[in-house]
Amino acid sequence: MARQGQAATSLGRGDAEDDAGGTKAAHFVFVPLREQGHLIPAVDTALLLATHGAICTIVGPPSTAALVRRTVEPAQRSGLAVRLVEFPLDYAQSGLPEGTDDGDSIPPMHVWSYYRAMALLCEPIESYLRAHAPYPTCVVSDFIHPWTTELAANLGVPRLSFFSMCTFGLLCQHNLERFNAWDGVKNPNEPVVVPGLEKRFVVTRAQAPGFFRGIPIPCWEEFADYIERARAEADGVIVNTVLELEPEYVAGYAAARKMKVWTVGPVSTYHQSRTTLASTLASRGLRASAIDPDECHQWLDSKAPGSVVYVSFGSISQADAKQVVELGLGLEASGHPFIWVVKNADEYDEAVRGFLGELEARVAGRGLLIRGWAPQLLILSHDAVGGFVTHCGWNSTLEAVVAGLPVVTWPHFTDQFLNEKLAVEVLGIGVSVGITEPLTYQAVKKEIVVGRGVVEAAVRSVMGGGEDAEERRRRARALAAEARAAAQVGGSSHANVLDLVKRFQPGGARGAAV
Template sequence: MEKTGVPHVIFLPFPAQGHIKPMLNLAEILSHAGFQATFVNTEHNHHRILHNTDIHDRFPKFQFKSIPDGFPSDHLRSDLLYIRDFFRSCRVAFKPALRELLISLKEEKEPCQPPTCMIADGIMCFAIDVAEEFEISTIFFRTFSAHCLWTYFHLSKLIEEGEVPFQDENLDKPILCIPGLENVLRRRDLPGFCRTENADDPILQFFIKETSALTRGTGLILNTMNEIEGLMITRLGSFFNKVYAIGPLHALKSRINENSSSSSTSSDGILWKEDKKCLKWLDSKPSRSVLYVSFGSLINLSGEQILELLHGLVNSEKSFLWVIRPDLIVGDATIGDILKEQETGRLERGLIVSWAPQEEVLLHPAIGGFLTHSGWNSTLESIVAGVPMICWPQMADQQVNSRCVSEIWKIGFDMKDTCDRSIVEKLVRELMDNNREEMMESANKLARLARDSIEEDGSSCINLEKLIQDIKSMSSSLTQVHISG
C-alpha cells in the first residue's frame, strides 16, 4: 500500500448542538496539525447544517458524512423526548450505519487516507465495538466538566449507598459518598436523571453503562483545563491511561486560528440561524449593563415559567438580551401572547432574539451577567469572557455545573429548582449591583486562568500536543501494518 502516515480522524458527535459544537472545534484544531478529518452527523442534522451555513466554506479541510438516526423523516427531533428515544435506539440504527461508513472510507482511493482513529462522543460508546472490527483505536470525548464525569463514575455507588433513588423529599441532604465532593454536593446537585423513583430506570442505567464503557478507549478527551479542575482530572486518571484536558476548546481554536492567519469561525450557528443584529443593540449599551439570558438548544419551558422569568427581568430594571428559540415554549402559549400581556414601556430595556452568536455576545463589553441553564459550553464561554452567572439548571450535567459555579469557583448564584419572579429580580440585582465587584473579581481571576491554559506553555496546549503525537503514533503503527501486510 502506498498510503502515507497522515492521520485521518473520524469524529462522531452525539446529535445535539451542545455536543456537535465542541467536537467541531476539536476537529478544526486537529486539522491545523495536518490531520484529515471526517465529521459524521445524522442525516437530519446534516441537512440542518446545510440549511444554516455553507459548511464547506466554513470548514474547507473537512469531509462531512451523514448516517441515519433510525427515526422517520417527520420526527421533530427537537425535545428531550427525542434525546431519550435516541439513547434507547441509537445502537440499533447507528451501529450498522457506522460499519457501512467505515467500509466505504477504508475502500476510498481519494482524497483521504484510511481512518487512523475515531474520536467518539462519550455517550456513543457503542462506536468502539465497530472501530475494533476495523482495528481502529477509539478515543472518547466527554463534552462536560471533570467534576460531572467524576460524579457519573459514582452513580452505582450512589445506588449502593441508598442515596439514589431519594428516600424522602429533602433535596438539601448532603451527598457524602463521592470522594472529593463530600462537602459540595447535595441531592439537588446530582445529575437530573438521579431524580428517579427506580434504580433500574433506563436512563440512569444507560449513563452508568456508558460511563463504564469509556474506560475501553485508548484515552479520554475533556473540554476543560487543569487550572480550574486539576484535582478532578487527577482523580479521573485512576480510570484512564491517558486524560487529555484541552479546553476551553472554543478559545484554543480562536488562538490557533489567529496564529495561523486562518479565519476563526464560531460554531454557534451550526444548527440555528444567528441573529447578529443584537450585537449592534449591545453597542448602544453602557459597559456591564446588560444581562444575557439563554437556556441552550434543548430545554423546553412552559408559558408560566417564561412569564415568571420575564416579570423578574423587567422588575429588576436591568437591560437584558434574551434568546427564545422558536421551539422553547411548550403548550399553546407563544412568546407573542406572553409579550402582549406586558405594558410596552416596561419592555423597552429588553431585546428578544431567536438565536444569538453567544461567544461574541459574552465577550461584548456591555454584558455584565449571564442567566444560563449551566450547560458546559455556556459555562466555559462565560468563564473565558469573565462574565458572572445566575444558574438555572434543568437536566443532565447542568445541576453539577451550577453547584461548581456557586460553591467552588464563586462566580455566580445557583437558582436551581425555583422559578419565581421575586427570586429572579433579587438575583439579577445581586449579580449586577450588590455583589458586582466581588463577583467580577472572581470571574476575572478564572478568566485569566482559562487564558493561561491555552498559551503555548499552558496545560491545555501541552496536553493537545500529547494528543497530536499519540494520534500520529497510531497512524505510524497502521502504516507499518499495511506495509508488512
C-alpha cells in the same frame, strides 16, 4: 448533499501524505452526538485538531451533517483537512419514524430508537473508512455511542471517549456509582455527600441520577451498563474543559478511570482565533440566528460596559407559561438592560405571546427579546455584557468563564446541577436561584416556578455593587485569563491538542496511560 460513501469534500495529498502515498498525519474519526451541547464542541475539537495538522472525518446521518455544515465548510475553504461524511439512517429496522431526527432535538419518546439507528451505522462507516484513504488512526466518539467500541476494534485503532462536560461532574457521578452512594436511599430528594472527594459536596439522586439511570424501563438500565463498559474500555478521554479551572478533579478522574485525560478546552476559542471574528462567532451553532448579528452587535454597542445581563436556557429546556411571565417581570424589575432568548416563542398560547409583546413595549431600548436561536458566543464576547442567567449546560458555563462573566445558576436537569456546584461552590462565580429538582425530564410532572422576586434579587446580586458581587467579578476575570491562556501557545490545552496530533500519528506512541 454527500451520499453514503462520499465525503462532502475530498482531501488532496499535500501535507497528509508522504512521497510513497502513505499517511503521515493523524486521522481522527469523530462520531458525535447530534444534541447541541455535544455536537458543537465535538466539531470545534475536530477543527482545532485539524488546525494543527491532523485529518478529521466527521461522520453521522444527513440530519447531523446539515446542522454542522455551515461550521465545517468555511474550515474546509480555509484549507483544513476536515471531511463531513453522511450515512442514511435505517428508519425501518430501528423503528424510528422517518424524519424524526430533522428537528433541533430528538423527541423523548423516540430517543431509544434513534440510538439504535445510530448503532446500525457501524458497518457502513467501517466500510467507508476502509475504502477511502487515509486509513484512520483514532476514533473519537461521544460517550453515548458505546457501539463505537466495535467500530474501533474492527478497524484496529484506539478509541477515545469525548465529553462535553466538566471533570468535576464526571468524577462526582463516577464516585457516586463506584462507592454505591445511592444504596438504601429511597427518596430521590434525600441529600448525600459525594464520596471520595476532599471537599464536601451534597447532592440528591434527582440531581445526579447517573447517565440513563433511574429510568424505570429495563432497556435503559441495560443501555446505561453498556455505556459504562464502553467508558471503562476506552483508550483515553478528551474533555472540553480547562485544566487550571479544576486541576484536582482532572487528576482525580484520570486516576479513577486509570486512563489519560486530555483537557482541550475551551474549544470555542477556535472561532475566537479566526480573522473574521464577528462573522465567525455569529455563525457558530446549529441554526441561523433569529436576529441579524449586526443588529445585535449594534444594540450592545449602545450599552455601557458590563451593564447587560444575558438570559438563555439552552436548546432543550423550555419554560412553561407561568415561568415565562415570572422571569420576564423579574428581569423588568431588576432595572438592568437585558437580552432574553425565548425558545420556541410561537408555541406559547395567546396570553403568553401577548405578555411578551407588552413587556417588549415597556422595556423598549432596555430589553431585547430574541425569539429563537441567538448568536450566544458573539453576545457573551461583547464588553457590554456583565452577567449570564444560565441553565448551567457545560458549553454555556464554560463560555461564561471564557468571557469573564459571573452567572445566575438555574439548572434544569442531570449534569447541570453538578455544573452549578462547580460555578458556585468551586469557582465562586455563581448565584443560585434555588432550584433543587429537575425541571426537564421529570419522572412525575411537577410545577416548580421561580418567582419574579427571586429573579430580580439574583440579577441584582450578580450585576449590582457590593463586596460579594465585585469578588465574583474579580474571580470571573481571573478565570477568564487562565482559560484563554490555556488555549494559547504554551498553554495546557494547546499542549494537549498538540500531544493528540502527535500521539495518534501513524507509528506514534498511542498508549493512553495516565
